[in-house]
Amino acid sequence: MAKRLVVVGGVAGGTSAAAKAKRTNPQWEVVIFEKGPYVSYGGCGLPYYVEGEIEKKEDLVVRWPRQFREQGIEVYTQSEVKVLDIDKGEVEVFHSEEGETRRYPYDALVIATGAKPLVPPFPGKDLGGIHVLRTPNQGEAIRKELESGKVKRAVVVGGGFIGVEMCEALAPWGVDVTVVELLDQILPPMDRDMADLVAKYLQEKGVRILTGHGVEGFLGDRRVKKVVAGGEEIPADMVILSIGVRPNVDLAKEAGIQLGPTGAIAASERMETNVGVVYTAGDCAEARHIITGEPVYIPLGTTANKMGRVAGTNAVGGDAVFKGVLGTVIFKAMELGGAMTGLTEKDAVRRGIPYKVARITARDRAHYYPGGQRITVKLVYHAETGKLLGGQIVGHWTSVKRIDAVAVALYAGLTVEDFSRQDLAYAPPFSPVWDPLLVAANRAVK
Amino acid sequence: MAKRLVVVGGVAGGTSAAAKAKRTNPQWEVVIFEKGPYVSYGGCGLPYYVEGEIEKKEDLVVRWPRQFREQGIEVYTQSEVKVLDIDKGEVEVFHSEEGETRRYPYDALVIATGAKPLVPPFPGKDLGGIHVLRTPNQGEAIRKELESGKVKRAVVVGGGFIGVEMCEALAPWGVDVTVVELLDQILPPMDRDMADLVAKYLQEKGVRILTGHGVEGFLGDRRVKKVVAGGEEIPADMVILSIGVRPNVDLAKEAGIQLGPTGAIAASERMETNVGVVYTAGDCAEARHIITGEPVYIPLGTTANKMGRVAGTNAVGGDAVFKGVLGTVIFKAMELGGAMTGLTEKDAVRRGIPYKVARITARDRAHYYPGGQRITVKLVYHAETGKLLGGQIVGHWTSVKRIDAVAVALYAGLTVEDFSRQDLAYAPPFSPVWDPLLVAANRAVK
Numbered sequence: 083m084a085k086r087l088v089v090v091g092g093v094a095g096g097t098s099a100a101a102k103a104k105r106t107n108p109q110w111e112v113v114i115f116e117k118g119p120y121v122s123y124g125g126c127g128l129p130y131y132v133e134g135e136i137e138k139k140e141d142l143v144v145r146w147p148r149q150f151r152e153q154g155i156e157v158y159t160q161s162e163v164k165v166l167d168i169d170k171g172e173v174e175v176f177h178s179e180e181g182e183t184r185r186y187p188y189d190a191l192v193i194a195t196g197a198k199p200l201v202p203p204f205p206g207k208d209l210g211g212i213h214v215l216r217t218p219n220q221g222e223a224i225r226k227e228l229e230s231g232k233v234k235r236a237v238v239v240g241g242g243f244i245g246v247e248m249c250e251a252l253a254p255w256g257v258d259v260t261v262v263e264l265l266d267q268i269l270p271p272m273d274r275d276m277a278d279l280v281a282k283y284l285q286e287k288g289v290r291i292l293t294g295h296g297v298e299g300f301l302g303d304r305r306v307k308k309v310v311a312g313g314e315e316i317p318a319d320m321v322i323l324s325i326g327v328r329p330n331v332d333l334a335k336e337a338g339i340q341l342g343p344t345g346a347i348a349a350s351e352r353m354e355t356n357v358g359v360v361y362t363a364g365d366c367a368e369a370r371h372i373i374t375g376e377p378v379y380i381p382l383g384t385t386a387n388k389m390g391r392v393a394g395t396n397a398v399g400g401d402a403v404f405k406g407v408l409g410t411v412i413f414k415a416m417e418l419g420g421a422m423t424g425l426t427e428k429d430a431v432r433r434g435i436p437y438k439v440a441r442i443t444a445r446d447r448a449h450y451y452p453g454g455q456r457i458t459v460k461l462v463y464h465a466e467t468g469k470l471l472g473g474q475i476v477g478h479w480t481s482v483k484r485i486d487a488v489a490v491a492l493y494a495g496l497t498v499e500d501f502s503r504q505d506l507a508y509a510p511p512f513s514p515v516w517d518p519l520l521v522a523a524n525r526a527v528k
Numbered sequence: 529m530a531k532r533l534v535v536v537g538g539v540a541g542g543t544s545a546a547a548k549a550k551r552t553n554p555q556w557e558v559v560i561f562e563k564g565p566y567v568s569y570g571g572c573g574l575p576y577y578v579e580g581e582i583e584k585k586e587d588l589v590v591r592w593p594r595q596f597r598e599q600g601i602e603v604y605t606q607s608e609v610k611v612l613d614i615d616k617g618e619v620e621v622f623h624s625e626e627g628e629t630r631r632y633p634y635d636a637l638v639i640a641t642g643a644k645p646l647v648p649p650f651p652g653k654d655l656g657g658i659h660v661l662r663t664p665n666q667g668e669a670i671r672k673e674l675e676s677g678k679v680k681r682a683v684v685v686g687g688g689f690i691g692v693e694m695c696e697a698l699a700p701w702g703v704d705v706t707v708v709e710l711l712d713q714i715l716p717p718m719d720r721d722m723a724d725l726v727a728k729y730l731q732e733k734g735v736r737i738l739t740g741h742g743v744e745g746f747l748g749d750r751r752v753k754k755v756v757a758g759g760e761e762i763p764a765d766m767v768i769l770s771i772g773v774r775p776n777v778d779l780a781k782e783a784g785i786q787l788g789p790t791g792a793i794a795a796s797e798r799m800e801t802n803v804g805v806v807y808t809a810g811d812c813a814e815a816r817h818i819i820t821g822e823p824v825y826i827p828l829g830t831t832a833n834k835m836g837r838v839a840g841t842n843a844v845g846g847d848a849v850f851k852g853v854l855g856t857v858i859f860k861a862m863e864l865g866g867a868m869t870g871l872t873e874k875d876a877v878r879r880g881i882p883y884k885v886a887r888i889t890a891r892d893r894a895h896y897y898p899g900g901q902r903i904t905v906k907l908v909y910h911a912e913t914g915k916l917l918g919g920q921i922v923g924h925w926t927s928v929k930r931i932d933a934v935a936v937a938l939y940a941g942l943t944v945e946d947f948s949r950q951d952l953a954y955a956p957p958f959s960p961v962w963d964p965l966l967v968a969a970n971r972a973v974k
């Protein structure tokens with residue numbers, strides 16, 4: 083009888099694992115259980131679906147169950163794994179459409195249960211018009227309200243990357259947006275000087291930004307009418323909670339699978355948990371930080387896909403390793419873009435790493451080529467060894483993907499002096515003769 | 529008395545050397561002699577000036593003589609160094625405006641005499657309407673003819689990077705363009721499969737491409753009327769010769785300065801020539817190839833600037849090294865872009881390096897995000913060690929700057945497996961969840 087790989091969770095990490103496992107070892111039976119109605123959708127596209135840039139929520143689906151089946155992978159949607167029985171090597175699955183619970187034995191397992199939005203126990207949090215955005219159906223609920231034309235004022239709670247993307251998403255609907263952020267800056271993972279460039283841009287576009295203020299609660303009858311924050315009652319027809327996510331680890335925890343210091347599932351380089359034949363991938367799993375070597379929880383679509391491939395390969399007898407993450411992030415807010423990779427200045431401070439900073443503002447094209455825009459690059463590097471620790475960029479959104487060159491340099495362990503010697507591509511429409519990355523590196527080594 | 533640095537040639541390499549020397553050691557007197565009327569102009573912008581994207585030729589000037597003088601650098605334009613007297617440590621300069629020749633002693637010298645367009649002895653090559661494009665005044669001559677409205681048909685001789693850029697430059701003038709290329713492909717430094725993608729695009733845009741045909745001569749009275757190539761007489765009201773350039777080394781050669789195997793001036797990592805206190809930089813100088821370690825001649829604006837900084841630093845007693853080049857090139861042809869870095873497949877064949885290729889075509893954005901375009905990535909890597917040897921990209925012009933990530937990986941000596949692990953930036957407007965670079969790397973390691 084064929085061996086069976088069970089994959090718990092069918093979004094990025096789970097479907098990557100399943101697909102890679104089947105390609106690695108086609109003799110294995112591969113089964114995905116997903117509690118929601120969709121598998122393999124691009125969750126990162128949800129803000130753009132809300133915005134209207136993407137027409138239908140179905141457009142976000144990368145692969146349909148039919149496509150997995152054609153590849154020999156069985157997919158059960160609306161099927162939640164309720165119990166993970168490690169002793170017996172079985173999962174207990176509740177198929178909600180049939181209302182039936184069945185048990186399935188496995189020879190290997192991948193836990194890819196993802197993450198869920200943080201929703202603190204704010205008074206009034208269950209009022210209508212208060213949303214989180216994690217699934218296509220949640221996106222649809224938000225978009226329907228926007229399409230009704232009744233949403234004039236929205237409050238985005240949490241000014242992180244998703245919060246900033248939501249400012250873009252709400253703009254074309256003619257909604258007045260207020261962002262409420264508990265910390266003293268938006269985009270908390272970035273350094274404040276860089277985040278402030280984004281805040282200033284959003285303010286120029288009419289977004290109100292309230293930092294240093296926690297939400298105290300929501301007021302309204304059936305629907306939300308006001309957000310109480312910073313001693314103020316902010317009128318709101320809609321609220322988006324984008325405070326962050328936490329890993330979905332209940333299933334794993336109950337089964338005795340070890341969590342790491344971040345609260346996510348601890349995993350080896352091979353994406354093994356502490357239990358034999360049980361692997362993990364995606365937003366429920368911890369990763370190693372490439373610079374610090376420490377476990378971190380930075381849930382991202384790219385990481386989920388990479389982890390999934392590794393978990394899927396190893397689960398069916400292959401051999402692959404996941405080297406970790408730099409926390410590379412990129413975002414677009416209307417015409418502005420931002421990106422970061424590696425450690426920030428405040429990360430260095432927090433860890434007591436002796437560091438220096440080179441920060442420059444330049445043009446993103448030759449000065450004489452039309453359409454050039456300002457771009458700010460910040461490099462953080464070790465004060466003694468010169469080794470690059472991280473980079474951040476804010477500029478026109480078409481220019482910030484150059485963060486990738488910094489990410490590769492970090493992976494390779496280059497010094498800022500090495501980085502200043504890179505043979506980066508130049509022609510007037512693409513960059514000044516000194517790419518802004520090199521201008522920053524030259525500032526460091528001058 | 530202050531020591532004097534004389535810089536021969538005032539475009540990219542020369543002005544970089546002068547500026548860096550003055551910053552490194554302000555006590556030195558720094559003098560630039562430039563035979564043309566302009567210093568410090570962006571030669572790479574000339575096609576865009578011809579196109580009309582850039583209004584005035586003066587817009588191409590990066591810094592005017594006045595700005596150098598304010599920095600304490602003396603600039604003489606229309607001043608050609610005719611003799612380099614190494615024994616006496618003097619240069620003899622012909623100041624063409626005054627019609628005077630003077631001699632200037634130096635304590636250190638930077639030769640940055642650049643390159644000149646190759647113009648083979650074609651019959652009829654001196655007819656009107658036949659142009660090279662290397663200086664602002666040459667650009668102006670071309671643009672004036674285009675503005676006259678009399679140019680209906682143009683022939684671009686040489687289908688290299690500049691030739692392809694000229695296809696874009698001529699397009700908005702409503703000119704029928706034929707490219708004549710001696711070799712069997714356009715863009716000879718790239719692999720043919722990648723260059724053919726560009727050729728196909730240009731043909732779709734109405735450019736006629738004639739490969740494998742050398743020019744035999746030009747016909748006409750005072751102005752060119754026909755180009756004879758491949759046994760055909762191609763009607764032409766204008767001809768652009770973009771066959772390539774060769775280094776301007778006459779001055780150096782006469783002074784006994786050693787040339788390298790490429791015919792350009794041989795230089796150490798510190799940009800020293802074989803003669804003490806004489807340095808070189810820019811399009812007249814040879815560079816070391818970072819992958820092969822061999823001397824190469826790949827004249828580019830970025831390289832000239834980097835070499836200039838190193839030559840300028842060392843000439844006045846500082847200490848800097850130029851680590852070499854990967855031959856990273858990027859170009860735009862209307863909406864298409866292309867880029868390359870490191871070795872191509874045919875470079876590997878020529879050198880007998882055992883290699884493998886991974887070539888993929890993907891989308892440059894998430895499949896559901898509007899405006900995505902096809903992008904083709906080709907990676908060449910060592911068949912035994914897996915070490916990356918080079919990369920080439922063809923896609924929408926806004927997507928090809930990602931070649932920089934490959935360039936950094938090459939500098940760092942990463943394997944293609946390492947490269948597949950890069951934490952590159954992802955959000956739907958910027959890339960699919962697997963960046964096309966990673967898709968190519970995954971293809972290699974699958």
